[in-house]
Amino acid sequence: xxxxxxxxxxxxxxxxxxxxxxxxxxxxxxxxxxxxxxxxxxxxxxxxxxxxxxxxxxxxxxxxxxxxxxxxxxxxxxxxxxxxxxxxxxxxxxxxxxxxxxxxxxxxxxxxxxxxxxxxxxxxxxxxxxxxxxxxxxxxxxxxxxxxxxxxxxxxxxxxxxxxxxxxxxxxxxxxxxxxxxxxxxxxxxxxxxxxxxxxxxxxxxxxxxxxxxxxxxxxxxxxxxxxxxxxxxxxxxxxxxxxxxxxxxxxxxxxxxxxxxxxxxxxxxxxxxxxxxxxxxxxxxxxxxxxxxxxxxxxxxxxxxxxxxxxxxxxxxxxxxxxxxxxxxxxxxxxxxxxxxxxxxxxxxxxxxxxxxxxxxxxxxxxxxxxxxxxxxxxxxxxxxxxxx
Amino acid sequence: xxxxxxxxxxxxxxxxxxxxxxxxxxxxxxxxxxxxxxxxxxxxxxxxxxxxxxxxxxxxxxxxxxxxxxxxxxxxxxxxxxxxxxxxxxxxxxxxxxxxxxxxxxxxxxxxxxxxxxxxxxxxxxxxxxxxxxxxxxxxxxxxxxxxxxxxxxxxxxxxxxxxxxxxxxxxxxxxxxxxxxxxxxxxxxxxxxxxxxxxxxxxxxxxxxxxxxxxxxxxxxxxxxxxxxxxxxxxxxxxxxxxxxxxxxxxxxxxxxxxxxxxxxxxxxxxxxxxxxxxxxxxxxxxxxxxxxxxxxxxxxxxxxxxxxxxxxxxxxxxxxxxxxxx
Numbered sequence: 241x242x243x244x245x246x247x248x249x250x251x252x253x254x255x256x257x258x259x260x261x262x263x264x265x266x267x268x269x270x271x272x273x274x275x276x277x278x279x280x281x282x283x284x285x286x287x288x289x290x291x292x293x294x295x296x297x298x299x300x301x302x303x304x305x306x307x308x309x310x311x312x313x314x315x316x317x318x319x320x321x322x323x324x325x326x327x328x329x330x331x332x333x334x335x336x337x338x339x340x341x342x343x344x345x346x347x348x349x350x351x352x353x354x355x356x357x358x359x360x361x362x363x364x365x366x367x368x369x370x371x372x373x374x375x376x377x378x379x380x381x382x383x384x385x386x387x388x389x390x391x392x393x394x395x396x397x398x399x400x401x402x403x404x405x406x407x408x409x410x411x412x413x414x415x416x417x418x419x420x421x422x423x424x425x426x427x428x429x430x431x432x433x434x435x436x437x438x439x440x441x442x443x444x445x446x447x448x449x450x451x452x453x454x455x456x457x458x459x460x461x462x463x464x465x466x467x468x469x470x471x472x473x474x475x476x477x478x479x480x481x482x483x484x485x486x487x488x489x490x491x492x493x494x495x496x497x498x499x500x501x502x503x504x505x506x507x508x509x510x511x512x513x514x515x516x517x518x519x520x521x522x523x524x525x526x527x528x529x530x531x532x533x534x535x536x537x538x539x540x541x542x543x544x545x546x547x548x549x550x551x552x553x554x555x556x557x558x559x560x561x562x563x564x565x566x567x568x569x570x571x572x573x574x575x576x577x578x579x580x581x582x583x584x585x586x587x588x589x590x591x592x593x594x595x596x597x598x599x600x601x602x603x604x605x606x607x608x609x610x611x612x613x614x615x616x617x618x619x620x621x622x623x624x625x626x627x628x629x630x
Numbered sequence: 631x632x633x634x635x636x637x638x639x640x641x642x643x644x645x646x647x648x649x650x651x652x653x654x655x656x657x658x659x660x661x662x663x664x665x666x667x668x669x670x671x672x673x674x675x676x677x678x679x680x681x682x683x684x685x686x687x688x689x690x691x692x693x694x695x696x697x698x699x700x701x702x703x704x705x706x707x708x709x710x711x712x713x714x715x716x717x718x719x720x721x722x723x724x725x726x727x728x729x730x731x732x733x734x735x736x737x738x739x740x741x742x743x744x745x746x747x748x749x750x751x752x753x754x755x756x757x758x759x760x761x762x763x764x765x766x767x768x769x770x771x772x773x774x775x776x777x778x779x780x781x782x783x784x785x786x787x788x789x790x791x792x793x794x795x796x797x798x799x800x801x802x803x804x805x806x807x808x809x810x811x812x813x814x815x816x817x818x819x820x821x822x823x824x825x826x827x828x829x830x831x832x833x834x835x836x837x838x839x840x841x842x843x844x845x846x847x848x849x850x851x852x853x854x855x856x857x858x859x860x861x862x863x864x865x866x867x868x869x870x871x872x873x874x875x876x877x878x879x880x881x882x883x884x885x886x887x888x889x890x891x892x893x894x895x896x897x898x899x900x901x902x903x904x905x906x907x908x909x910x911x912x913x914x915x916x917x918x919x920x921x922x923x924x925x926x927x928x929x930x931x932x933x934x935x936x937x938x939x940x941x942x943x944x945x946x947x948x949x950x951x952x953x954x955x956x957x958x
Contacts (some may be wrong), residue, residue: 263927
C-alpha cells in the first residue's frame with residue numbers, strides 16, 4: 241500500500257509498504273477514506289520528537305471503513321464506517337476505567353522507553369514515534385487498529401467525512417482544552433494559538449458559556465477565521481503587545497482563564513527573546529519553546545486556570561513557577577482522552593451546534609503529502625488544515 | 631506503575647580521594663620531566679645539568695606514583711610512596727636552601743608547598759590505610775548473584791491472580807526468557823530458559839510456600855546450574871484498584887559477574903526483564919492479549935526498546951520470523 245513515511249528532518253515521502261495485518265484478536269484493519277496532517281505532526285517533521293526512525297508511517301487523524309476484524313471484535317463488522325481516536329486504549333486498565341484513555345497502562349509496548357522520559361508511561365498513539373509504541377500511522381491506505389472493540393466510533397449514515405474526521409483528534413483536543421480551563425458561564429477566556437486546535441478551543445469555550453474569548457496569534461488570516469467562524473475578539477501580537485491589550489480588554493484584571501493551544505514550537509515577536517529558546521532548542525539544550533505558555537501564565541488572572549492543550553515533549557526553561565504559586569493559579573493539562581468525547585461531540589455535530597469542517601483549507605491526494613507538509617508548516621496560501629485522500 | 635529495586639555487590643567509597651592525588655602526581659611530574667629547567671628556575675634553585683637530572687628523576691617518581699594510584703587495585707602503597715617522595719623533596723629543598731640558592735624566596739615558597747603536600751598526602755594515606763575499602767575502583771564482586779524486586783498493580787482480585795500464577799506452566803506466556811515450564815509433581819516443576827548468549831538453561835524447582843490468594847514461593851533444586859528462588863505476593867490495592875503483585879527473585883548468574891555484565895550488554899538485564907514480564911502479565915490478565923505494534927511486534931521487550939523497528943507493517947517474511955503469541 242502507499243503510505244507517508246518520515247524520512248528525516250523536513251522530509252516525508254510517500255512509499256510502497258506492506259499492508260497491515262491482524263496481529264492480535266482485538267485488532268481491526270481499516271481502509272482509510274480521509275486523513276489529516278496535525279500540528280503535532282509538524283513537531284515530528286521539524287525533528288523535535290526523539291525516537292523517530294526513518295520509515296515510520298505518520299498520521300493519527302483518520303477515518304475509514306472496516307475491512308477485516310480479529311476474532312475478538314464483535315461490535316464492528318466489515319463495511320462499517322468508523323472514525324478512530326488517536327490514543328490507543330485497551331479499555332480494561334485503571335486509567336481507561338477512569339476515563340483517562342490517553343494514559344492507558346497496557347497499550348504502549350515501549351513503556352520502558354517512555355517511563356525514562358516522563359516518569360511513567362502513557363498509552364500508545366498512532367504514528368508518533370517509538371516512545372508512544374511505534375504504531376504505524378494513518379496517513380496511508382490502510383491501518384491496523386488495536387483494541388478495535390473499544391475506540392472506533394461508528395459514523396451515522398449520510399454524515400460526510402469532513403464533518404466527523406476531526407473527532408479523531410483536534411475537535412476533542414480543543415474541547416478538552418477548553419474544559420480544562422474550568423470556564424464558568426460569563427467569563428473571559430484568552431486562547432494562544434489560532435491553528436486548528438485553537439479554533440476548536442475557541443468554539444468550545446463559547447459552547448461552555450464563555451462570555452468573551454480573546455484569540456491571540458500573528459497570522460491575520462487565522463485571526464480572521466477566529467473572528468468570523470467562532471466570534472472571537474483577536475489580538476495580533478506582532479502589532480500590539482499582548483499584556484497591554486489584555487489588560488485593556490479586561491479592565492486591568494486579566495483573562496479569567498487561559499488556554500495554550502500553541503505548544504512547543506511557539507514563536508515570540510521579539511527577536512532577542514525568540515532567540516533564547518530557539519537557539520537552546522536547536523542545540524538540544526532545551527526541548528521546548530515555551531513563549532506562549534509563559535505569557536498565558538503571567539497574564540492569567542489570579543486564581544484562574546491555565547489549560548495546556550498544546551503538545552510538549554520534555555523540559556522547558558524559565559518556567560514561571562513563582563507566578564503560579566504566588567497567585568493561586570491552577571494548571572491543567574493532558575494528552576486528549578478522545579474516547580470520552582466522541583459521543584457527546586458527535587451529538588453536537590448532529591444537532592448543528594458546530595460544523596468542524598470549517599477549518600479545512602486544503603485538500604490533496606495522499607501522494608501529495610510532501611507538498612501538504614510544506615504548505616502546512618510554512619502556512620502558505622493561508623493554510624489552516626490539510627486533508628489527504630488516499 | 632512498576633517499582634523496581636536491586637542490590638549487587640561492590641561500590642568503592644574513597645575513590646575520589648586517591649584519584650585526586652593521582653592527578654596531582656601527573657600534574658607535577660609531567661613538567662618536571664619535560665621542562666626541568668623551567669621548574670628549577672620556578673622554585674629558585676640553581677639550574678644546571680645536575681639539578682635538571684635530579685628534577686627529571688623526581689618527575690619520573692611522580693609519574694610512577696600517579697600510574698600506581700590509577701592502575702593498581704590497592705593504591706594505598708602508592709599513596710605512601712607519595713609521602714616518601716615528599717620527604718625526599720623536602721630534603722632536596724633543604725639542601726638548596728642551605729647553599730643559599732639564587733632565589734631564596736622562591737625556594738622557600740616551594741618548600742612550603744611541598745610541606746603542605748606532604749601533610750595532605752600523609753593524612754590521606756593514613757585515612758585510606760585505616761581499614762577503609764581500597765580507594766581505587768575495585769572489581770571484587772563476590773558471586774552472590776542478583777536480587778531483584780518489582781511490583782505492578784492489576785485490576786483483578788487477588789484470587790484470580792493467584793490462580794493464574796499458581797499455574798507455573800503459564801509463565802512462558804509472559805516471561806520472555808522462559809521457553810517452557812512443565813509440572814512434574816504436585817509441588818514440583820521443570821523449567822527451561824534461554825540464558826544470555828543463546829545458551830539454554832534447565833532446572834527443577836519446588837514450591838516452598840503456598841498461601842492461596844496471598845503468596846507463592848519457589849526454589850530451584852540441587853543440581854541446578856543457576857541457583858534461583860522467587861516469591862510472589864498478592865496484596866489488595868487501595869480504593870478498588872485491584873491487586874498489587876509484588877515479585878522477588880534471587881539468582882546466581884552463570885559466569886558470575888562477567889555473566890552479569892554480558893547479560894546487561896545484551897539487554898537481558900534481569901532487573902529490566904522482570905519489569906517487562908510484569909507488564910505483559912498485566913496485559914494478558916486485563917486485556918486478554920499482549921500489546922504489539924509494528925515497531926515492537928514481540929510486545930514489551932527491553933531489547934527491542936534499545937533497537938526499535940520502524941513503525942510500519944511487517945512483510946510476510948518478517949511476520950513469519952517474529953513469534954506470534956507474544957513472547958520473544
